[in-house]
Amino acid sequence: MSFAKLKAVREAKLSYVTSDTPQASQESSAVPSQVVDKSVPVSENFHTTIPDYLEIRTSPTSGRGLWSKQACHPGQVLFAVKPHAAALSDDRLDSHCSQCFGPGDNLKRCTKCQTVYYCDSTCQNLDWPLHKHECLALQRIAASGENSIPSDAIRCLGRIMWKRQKQGSASAWTREIDLLQSHNQDLPASAYELHTHLAISLVRYLGLSSPSEIASFGMSSGADLANLVSRFVTNTFTITDPSLTPLGASVSPPVALINHSCDPNAVVVFPRARASPAQEPLMQVIALREIAPNEEILTAYIDTTLPKPLRQTALRETYLFSCACQLCSDPTVDPREAVWCPKACGGMCPTPTEENSLSRCTKCRAVLQKTEEVLDAVRIGQQALDKATALQFSDPAKARQLTTNLIPILASAGVTPASHPLLALTRLHQALIIAALSGAPIQELLDEAVIAATKATAGLGLVLRYGHPMRGIARAELGKLLAVDEPAPRAPGSAAEEALRYPPSGAKRLRLALETLVQARAELNFGFGATNEGGLVGRRVREDVVRLERELGVWKKGVGEALQDAREAGTGKRTVI
Numbered sequence: 001m002s003f004a005k006l007k008a009v010r011e012a013k014l015s016y017v018t019s020d021t022p023q024a025s026q027e028s029s030a031v032p033s034q035v036v037d038k039s040v041p042v043s044e045n046f047h048t049t050i051p052d053y054l055e056i057r058t059s060p061t062s063g064r065g066l067w068s069k070q071a072c073h074p075g076q077v078l079f080a081v082k083p084h085a086a087a088l089s090d091d092r093l094d095s096h097c098s099q100c101f102g103p104g105d106n107l108k109r110c111t112k113c114q115t116v117y118y119c120d121s122t123c124q125n126l127d128w129p130l131h132k133h134e135c136l137a138l139q140r141i142a143a144s145g146e147n148s149i150p151s152d153a154i155r156c157l158g159r160i161m162w163k164r165q166k167q168g169s170a171s172a173w174t175r176e177i178d179l180l181q182s183h184n185q186d187l188p189a190s191a192y193e194l195h196t197h198l199a200i201s202l203v204r205y206l207g208l209s210s211p212s213e214i215a216s217f218g219m220s221s222g223a224d225l226a227n228l229v230s231r232f233v234t235n236t237f238t239i240t241d242p243s244l245t246p247l248g249a250s251v252s253p254p255v256a257l258i259n260h261s262c263d264p265n266a267v268v269v270f271p272r273a274r275a276s277p278a279q280e281p282l283m284q285v286i287a288l289r290e291i292a293p294n295e296e297i298l299t300a301y302i303d304t305t306l307p308k309p310l311r312q313t314a315l316r317e318t319y320l321f322s323c324a325c326q327l328c329s330d331p332t333v334d335p336r337e338a339v340w341c342p343k344a345c346g347g348m349c350p351t352p353t354e355e356n357s358l359s360r361c362t363k364c365r366a367v368l369q370k371t372e373e374v375l376d377a378v379r380i381g382q383q384a385l386d387k388a389t390a391l392q393f394s395d396p397a398k399a400r401q402l403t404t405n406l407i408p409i410l411a412s413a414g415v416t417p418a419s420h421p422l423l424a425l426t427r428l429h430q431a432l433i434i435a436a437l438s439g440a441p442i443q444e445l446l447d448e449a450v451i452a453a454t455k456a457t458a459g460l461g462l463v464l465r466y467g468h469p470m471r472g473i474a475r476a477e478l479g480k481l482l483a484v485d486e487p488a489p490r491a492p493g494s495a496a497e498e499a500l501r502y503p504p505s506g507a508k509r510l511r512l513a514l515e516t517l518v519q520a521r522a523e524l525n526f527g528f529g530a531t532n533e534g535g536l537v538g539r540r541v542r543e544d545v546v547r548l549e550r551e552l553g554v555w556k557k558g559v560g561e562a563l564q565d566a567r568e569a570g571t572g573k574r575t576v577i
């Protein structure tokens, strides 16, 4: 039996990821002096979803936060909670259920607003108490001749308003929302425009025609509405699918109590680990490493694969603070902004800047000579990344041309695979090739996708903690690509050629796929919660591992039989036709 036939049973789908991907990594700054927060009395039914071993305390630097009273271990689910409010982003409305956020090929559309979809009548009925208001608002918008659907932020804010109207302002639900941190008083001019736009759009969406109508939502003035918008912006959380693809916006007061670190000790994921549709989308806070008693739980609000200047800008613009975490204060060279040592000693030099062009290897002190080349490569790499990101859906071929041209320029300048913008370009390149492959795979493109995925996995491995969900997903993607049927496997070369060839072909490739998927599964079991079996992607990886193990076993047997045939033919015992 041919090798191709033996592999024919293998699933052809190329990727676990549906499209674009987000965010990142790891630990905490020195624990500041904190006090138990008495303004949030648990006895009044606040934050009842927070387990007893976690405690709300305040620190002078970051306000309220969550502290662990006992030791937690990596992969431990610290707590799980359904968000107070959630809304799918516009481009997911027809591909995902608006109640449970699950994907579906056969979703049922709401016949009234014709905008939102559900798995079935169970999901539709669960969502109806809120959707009945949303449905009227969406119909009103459509009747006004407006083509565009309000953004997920506006629809999520709308859901918060209708729910607070239903629950009443004295309810625990509403008070938890009202206790969220607001930056309305210290809003910089740069954020004012966004907040004003959101507030005006929300008023239009709710169909309010006079300021007095706001009273029915338990608010007394426009200032209350502005405060809600500020709370929303500071505390909103992106819902992702089990492969970390963004799906929409959500607000959860208990999860929003967690402060930020660029090197967090916990992550928030949506593993879809067999919760009922009524519980989904279920947010789970997972420990990424050992957490000591009296240590603060910290997650990352932003993509921590980015270098410090970009992280600080993102945190200042949206969350109005300057991060002083361990990673931001660390004076040693960071692979996110580094060039390999010119003497190849294994050390790194900080990426030179216009202001500071002298850069030395932090290990052997060799001076980086090609600073101009590095500066130029990083500058044009950033321009190409911005352009390719903007073009990735409208003109993917042009976007791929940009990533194809720029990656070798950055690599030959010597920047590390985790360096910005090389890592971001590599990940985008991988996504663009996978999108191009998903009709009929072409061997050269498939190999290029494997190479991009290998580089992206190496880059993420340099900057993210073991078990980080992004690392697990990247490794799973690499394994999946290696396991795809080769449309035109290359003829084997000499032993020396084969040793150097990457990606390998044939059985060697399959063995590497198996190894990679086994490693991915171990990381996914960590990052998506030890009790969640790595979430949906982890379970799919496990199925692929079982399939590959079976296939490799069969293949070995097939080769054995073929060799036996040849031997017997050689001795004249059997006739080979």
Ligand SMILES: C[S@@+](CC[C@H](N)C(=O)[O-])C[C@H]1O[C@@H](n2cnc3c(N)ncnc32)[C@H](O)[C@@H]1O
Pocket (backbone or CB within 6 Å): 061, 062, 063, 064, 065, 180, 181, 234, 235, 256, 257, 258, 259, 260, 261, 318, 319, 320, 321, 322, 323, 324
């Ligand atoms: C989602 S809230 C976190 C909970 C918040 N500390 C509270 O009291 O409700 C985000 C806000 O907390 C503060 N914050 C979070 N992490 C911080 C950090 N590492 N350093 C300083 N402030 C931080 C900032 O004001 C930020 O806008």
